[in-house]
Amino acid sequence: MSSQSSRPSAGTGYSPFEQELVNAMNDFASGSDAPHFDTAAIARGARRKRATAVAGIAAALVVVGGGTALAAGAVGGSHAARPAAAATSTAGADGTTVLYGSSNGKTVTLPLAGVSSTGARAALVKLRLTPDFSRTPVAGCKQATVVAVSPHAPTVVHAGDTVHVTVCAG
Numbered sequence: 001m002s003s004q005s006s007r008p009s010a011g012t013g014y015s016p017f018e019q020e021l022v023n024a025m026n027d028f029a030s031g032s033d034a035p036h037f038d039t040a041a042i043a044r045g046a047r048r049k050r051a052t053a054v055a056g057i058a059a060a061l062v063v064v065g066g067g068t069a070l071a072a073g074a075v076g077g078s079h080a081a082r083p084a085a086a087a088t089s090t091a092g093a094d095g096t097t098v099l100y101g102s103s104n105g106k107t108v109t110l111p112l113a114g115v116s117s118t119g120a121r122a123a124l125v126k127l128r129l130t131p132d133f134s135r136t137p138v139a140g141c142k143q144a145t146v147v148a149v150s151p152h153a154p155t156v157v158h159a160g161d162t163v164h165v166t167v168c169a170g
Helices: 016-031 039-075 084-089 117-126
Strands: 097-101 107-111 130-136 146-150 162-168
Touching: 117 130, 117 162
Parallel strands: 130 162
Antiparallel strands: 097 107, 146 162
16 A cells, blocks of 8 residues: 655654555555546536526416416407507597607607606607606606697697697606
């Protein structure tokens, strides 16, 4: 178990046990190979596990979302399909949709119901409209969100027109 060549000189003061322990450690340190790690295989395994986890979570979300849609449809929820004609005829009926007529003759629909006052201002200014804000108390609305616009659809506004925006005071 011990080799004579790895022992220190006789005057070192080691006990036979200590000498044997030092020899065993020296033999191990000089004789064992460094461990080999296949880093590419480890990375592939980690990617595979991550991809499997993401796919599993996505599948679970699809199943949950599908179940929610089915439940809403079975109860008569708002996910029921409406005919396209009915959807266009009621656009702006709630008084929060702006119809913008562009210079090329196309009409852009801008629904502002529940949009924050800063978001509404940015959208109107982007269309080169002049927003005019007022506040009114409305029950059950989030503060500083749009509750009405004037003029609203089906009236068409053009660049430079003023749009009066009423936001919830809380």
